Amino acid sequence: MDTLYTLFIDPLTKIYFLKALAGGSIVAVVCAVTGCLVILQRMAFLGDALSHAMIAGVGAGYLFMKLVFGVEAAAGAMLVGSLISAFITVFMIGFVAKVSRIKEDASIGIMYTGVFAAGVVLVSVFGKYIHIDLMHFIMGDILGISDFDMVVSAIVAAAVLSVIILFFRYFKITSFDPVMAASIGIPVLLFKYVFTGCVSLIVVSAVSMVGVILVVGLLITPAATAYLLTDRLEKMMALAALFGFTSILGGLYLSVWLNSAGGGAVMLFATLQFLAVLIFAPRYGLLADWQRRRNMVPQTVIEDIIASMYKSAKPVSEGDVAKYVQTKPKMLRNAMKSLTEEGLISGSDIYELTDRGRTEAMRLKKAHRVWETYLHYMGVPDSELHKKAHILEHYNDLESIDYIHGKMGYPETDPHGAKIPPVYSDGSFCLTAVYGFSDKDVEIVSVETDKGLEAGDVVRITHTDGGWSAEKDGKRIPLTEAEVESMTVRFLS
Amino acid sequence: MVSSDYAIQVRNLTVSYGPKPALLDVSFMIQKGELVGIIGPNGAGKSTLMKAMLGFVKRDIGDVLVFGKPVEQCRGAIAYVPQRGTVDWDFPVTVADVAMMGRYGHLKWWYNPSKKDTEIVDRCLEMVRMSDFKKRQIGQLSGGQQQRVFMARALAQGAQILLLDEPFAGVDAATESAILDVLAEAKKAGITLVVVHHDLATASEYFDKLLLVKQRLYAAGPPSLVFRQELLSEVYEGRLKVFTDLLKG
Numbered sequence: 001m002d003t004l005y006t007l008f009i010d011p012l013t014k015i016y017f018l019k020a021l022a023g024g025s026i027v028a029v030v031c032a033v034t035g036c037l038v039i040l041q042r043m044a045f046l047g048d049a050l051s052h053a054m055i056a057g058v059g060a061g062y063l064f065m066k067l068v069f070g071v072e073a074a075a076g077a078m079l080v081g082s083l084i085s086a087f088i089t090v091f092m093i094g095f096v097a098k099v100s101r102i103k104e105d106a107s108i109g110i111m112y113t114g115v116f117a118a119g120v121v122l123v124s125v126f127g128k129y130i131h132i133d134l135m136h137f138i139m140g141d142i143l144g145i146s147d148f149d150m151v152v153s154a155i156v157a158a159a160v161l162s163v164i165i166l167f168f169r170y171f172k173i174t175s176f177d178p179v180m181a182a183s184i185g186i187p188v189l190l191f192k193y194v195f196t197g198c199v200s201l202i203v204v205s206a207v208s209m210v211g212v213i214l215v216v217g218l219l220i221t222p223a224a225t226a227y228l229l230t231d232r233l234e235k236m237m238a239l240a241a242l243f244g245f246t247s248i249l250g251g252l253y254l255s256v257w258l259n260s261a262g263g264g265a266v267m268l269f270a271t272l273q274f275l276a277v278l279i280f281a282p283r284y285g286l287l288a289d290w291q292r293r294r295n296m297v298p299q300t301v302i303e304d305i306i307a308s309m310y311k312s313a314k315p316v317s318e319g320d321v322a323k324y325v326q327t328k329p330k331m332l333r334n335a336m337k338s339l340t341e342e343g344l345i346s347g348s349d350i351y352e353l354t355d356r357g358r359t360e361a362m363r364l365k366k367a368h369r370v371w372e373t374y375l376h377y378m379g380v381p382d383s384e385l386h387k388k389a390h391i392l393e394h395y396n397d398l399e400s401i402d403y404i405h406g407k408m409g410y411p412e413t414d415p416h417g418a419k420i421p422p423v424y425s426d427g428s429f430c431l432t433a434v435y436g437f438s439d440k441d442v443e444i445v446s447v448e449t450d451k452g453l454e455a456g457d458v459v460r461i462t463h464t465d466g467g468w469s470a471e472k473d474g475k476r477i478p479l480t481e482a483e484v485e486s487m488t489v490r491f492l493s
Numbered sequence: 494m495v496s497s498d499y500a501i502q503v504r505n506l507t508v509s510y511g512p513k514p515a516l517l518d519v520s521f522m523i524q525k526g527e528l529v530g531i532i533g534p535n536g537a538g539k540s541t542l543m544k545a546m547l548g549f550v551k552r553d554i555g556d557v558l559v560f561g562k563p564v565e566q567c568r569g570a571i572a573y574v575p576q577r578g579t580v581d582w583d584f585p586v587t588v589a590d591v592a593m594m595g596r597y598g599h600l601k602w603w604y605n606p607s608k609k610d611t612e613i614v615d616r617c618l619e620m621v622r623m624s625d626f627k628k629r630q631i632g633q634l635s636g637g638q639q640q641r642v643f644m645a646r647a648l649a650q651g652a653q654i655l656l657l658d659e660p661f662a663g664v665d666a667a668t669e670s671a672i673l674d675v676l677a678e679a680k681k682a683g684i685t686l687v688v689v690h691h692d693l694a695t696a697s698e699y700f701d702k703l704l705l706v707k708q709r710l711y712a713a714g715p716p717s718l719v720f721r722q723e724l725l726s727e728v729y730e731g732r733l734k735v736f737t738d739l740l741k742g
Binding site: 040166167169170172173175176177179180181182183184185186227230231232233235236 | 590
């Protein structure tokens with residue numbers, strides 16, 4: 001009990017901890033919410049650029065107040081200075097990208113390091129006047145947060161959150177489809193500037209807590225964590241805010257327990273949190289993905305099942321299929337389920353191929369026999385033909401099969417003398433090719449006859465001992481053997 | 494708003510970004526309910542023409558009238574359906590969210606969508622047969638379904654003119670025919686459709702009327718009129734053979 005108290009409750013009794021928690025949470029929540037839009041607009045690097053550029057503004061603001069008014073470390077002036085330098089940087093990035101062949105990513109790299117360097121030089125040259133701890137600036141000091149910083153962050157947070165909530169729809173649509181947004185009269189460019197302004201504000205207010213280097217993490221990581229968990233922007237923002245808060249809470253405890261720098265601990269915790277979600281997220285997580293892959297039925301198993309059912313030519317049970325198809329029982333069950341869903345087989349316990357299943361089987365059979373013939377042409381010994389064709393039959397895209405078939409001059413039989421079923425690349429087939437074909441509605445794809453049937457007609461085909469006939473618009477038309485041979489049909493979709 | 498027999502009238506339009514105008518003295522009229530294809534080689538100004546019809550580009554001279562009114566006064570009268578490749582399909586929005594965006598132009602910024610807006614969105618999703626997918630994230634749809642969602646958004650916008658940017662680019666045959674079905678339905682509902690299209694082989698089959706553009710308007714009218722060898726070979730210089738084959742059919 002005592003240990004628990006020391007670990008969890010004791011820090012809460014310390015003023016510095018509570019202040020850090022409150023100030024940090026305010027900043028983290030608004031960072032996270034804004035960060036959602038930042039990552040969706042692919043502007044992650046911008047946060048980095050803005051935070052680095054700030055130092056020039058801070059230095060210039062400090063120097064200005066000191067030299068002009070003799071005021072030491074005027075926080076307000078430093079804040080305004082950093083906003084100005086942030087805006088200048090954003091402007092310069094856009095300007096260079098626009099007027100030269102330098103692309104935006106390189107332009108960002110040039111400008112933010114340039115402005116950052118200017119700041120560093122400024123601070124060290126005027127070291128006599130400016131008392132800025134560069135280390136503090138770079139690493140931040142969440143545990144020593146000042147009241148002024150706290151007030152500034154609270155105001156900034158309130159302002160930025162209000163803007164985002166009030167204009168949520170517009171930020172959503174300008175991020176998603178700016179052209180459409182412009183076409184309904186939304187000022188896309190204005191919203192872009194407003195948004196950049198918002199990002200600058202929160203970056204500036206967050207730097208004093210987590211420092212230049214880590215601020216971009218606070219902006220991106222909680223938002224990215226939320227992105228893995230939801231498919232709606234509203235929920236993503238809410239979750240991101242939550243993760244922003246937990247990052248601060250968990251990070252602060254971590255820093256107390258390990259006696260480490262506050263900013264570092266916060267970002268470490270945020271990153272661990274992200275990695276945990278990356279692994280365990282129900283839909284977009286690695287585990288879920290792995291599970292999905294494991295349960296996915298390979299196409300080869302599906303095709304082997306169809307082929308074995310066609311061969312048996314009578315209804316079969318799952319056990320019968322298992323004898324022919326080498327796979328795990330669970331996989332087989334999944335396969336039967338997905339075959340039923342796709343309408344290729346029907347029944348429960350005892351299964352049967354449907355019409356579509358039978359044409360699919362024919363397609364496989366054709367692939368198998370075409371490959372077998374091809375292998376024979378290639379000089380593969382007969383004893384290995386079947387085994388190799390059994391693997392190759394899964395490469396059964398009909399157009400490719402037609403090509404191979406054609407290259408050999410469309411042989412009608414395979415090396416064993418078995419007929420290659422006439423199934424064509426558009427999914428049509430010859431009536432005589434399907435075993436026991438009768439009483440089916442089909443669409444005619446091609447036919448040579450003068451009995452008033454033509455391609456595109458939907459007819460009902462019947463096959464009795466008396467021969468073939470097609471029923472069109474309620475009229476029965478008997479067909480000769482030659483006409484049946486010339487006819488290809490397709491199942492109605 | 495409907496005050497003219499023509500959905501879109503473009504009169505003597507010239508747009509330039511440099512010394513060589515992107516569009517030069519282009520004039521044409523599109524009647525209500527027509528299905529029109531804009532064709533032309535890469536860099537011919539098809540997308541500039543599209544932007545001009547949306548009122549996005551600065552015109553040097555000329556007018557674009559939508560239902561008889563200047564395009565600037567008709568924000569939202571033309572609904573834009575983006576090219577597939579430009580959409581971020583991982584964006585966290587659902588089918589219903591996207592369709593609702595069609596209503597944004599009608600909403601005051603401080604109001605939430607009303608019941609009426611939701612009804613309109615539902616009806617439009619019904620029209621494109623996407624009601625069953627309302628809660629689906631847009632990346633988890635087939636190509637044809639994705640196109641239908643954007644059609645629903647355009648319909649929800651209440652627009653009488655739809656402008657589609659290369660809807661057939663990079664889609665498979667099944668999707669292509671699904672999109673054609675949606676176009677046919679929209680046409681039946683009296684909506685004017687303007688489609689930027691790159692595939693000459695299918696252009697004459699898909700559209701009532703074609704605009705052949707390469708800086709200038711080379712021809713406008715039914716495909717049989719536009720698909721003339723001398724015209725095509727002038728516009729698509731150097732790739733003549735393909736078209737001779739095409740014309741032979």
